[in-house]
Amino acid sequence: MQISSYINWKNVLGFSAAFYLGTYLHLRGGIAETPILLFGLFAFVVGLIKLRGKLLDGLSPNERWFVAALFLFGAWSAFTVWLDDGAPSFYESPARFIVGSLIAIPIIKHRIDIRWVQLGAAISAILLIHLVVTTYSGGRFAPTMNATKWGNAIAFHALLCAALAIVSKPAHLRIVFALAAIFGIYSTAITGTRGAILPVLLGLTYLAMLSVRSVKGWTTIIAGLLVLAMIAPQIPIVKSRVLTTQHEVSRILNDDFNSSIGQRLTMWAAGFQAGLRSPIFGEGYDYEKTVDSFVAPSEGLSRAADRVATAHSNHHSAYIDTLARSGFVGLALLIGMFFVTMRGGDYASRVLILAPGVGFVVAGISDSALMLGITTSYFVVAGTILKATSHKDAGLDC
DSSP: OOGGGGOSHHHHHHHHHHHHHHHTTTSOTTTTTHHHHHHHHHHHHHHHHHHGGGTTTTOOHHHHHHHHHHHHHHHHHHHHHHHTTOOGGGGHHHHHHHHHHHHHHHHHHHOEEHHHHHHHHHHHHHHHHHHHHHHOOSSOOOSSSOHHHHHHHHHHHHHHHHHHHHHOSSHHHHHHHHHHHHHHHHHHHTTTOHHHHHHHHHHHHHHHHHTTTOHHHHHHHHHHHHIIIIIGGGSHHHHHHHHHHHHHHHHHHTTOOOSHHHHHHHHHHHHHHHHHHSTTTOSOSOHHHHHHTOOOSSHHHHHHHHHHHHHOSSOSOHHHHHHHHHHHHHHHHHHHHHHHHHOSSOHHHHHHTHHHHHHHHHHHHHSOTTTSHHHHHIIIIIHHHHHHEEOTTTTOOO
């Protein structure tokens, strides 16, 4: 058989998908996503020329809605940046969604074999184990980027491994991915990023809802929860973060909001007020102006607002940021995009979309996930990869 028979679009796309999933934790900048972006853009242009008005042929209704949702959210966000005469840097996040909607069309149409996804997740797990073993010596584990980005990124990896542990066959693959998920949960915990634990907890809860009749599903979920319940409290950094949380809650109850949680509550309140003042288009991208306009209901919140107005540049919540900057229209488009992402397909498809879907939805509660390049890229790129994943011939549990 000729070598050229092995070089086809599906293999190129599959390799690009595996490369992204295997290296996004470890390669800086946009290196990990470059191959699949180049494939997607090239295939989109070719499809545009050849198919013309039939570009969306071959996509299911849910896949078409997914493409439309990415584009509409990105376009509305870009429009509100233009309307507010925002800085060029504010166009970066909308551009990710717009470009993502374009590359999603040919990627989903070509489909990606589940084995490429399994390969990418396995490579990522091996690299993560090596990184922890060779570099971690206590404290907050964040060797390649800040702890917030790193914690969320590892949480997404852990959730993908947990999903693969449920749907993969044969049994030894399920065991491998279950162990990788457990190690991923441990790695998330040692980042000390409290917001990154939320995607893990709620992601496992979502898996429980989907896998209520699956013994394999419950086994994976219980294993993950045991890691959090038994191992995590023994980790010094986790103990420290728990004590810090208790102390911060106590301060908030005494009208002292100058703590990490207290400042987040202050920024959320300020952003929500901004959304109410300008519900359609949002109040704009001048964060300091938005916080300065905050009418605080208590002296403690007022003092915290004075501090966060200059100490931060966003509201530390994807939902509040969107509301303040793009209004309730932007917020509705964001939530609609999440809803469409999680819908459609068979059981295996709904399980696999867990990491970019539930992961990003929950990570956005307490962090500005839209401002963190790695989390936005993961939602768009990994979301598209897993929407395009084909598992009919792989012997998976569907």
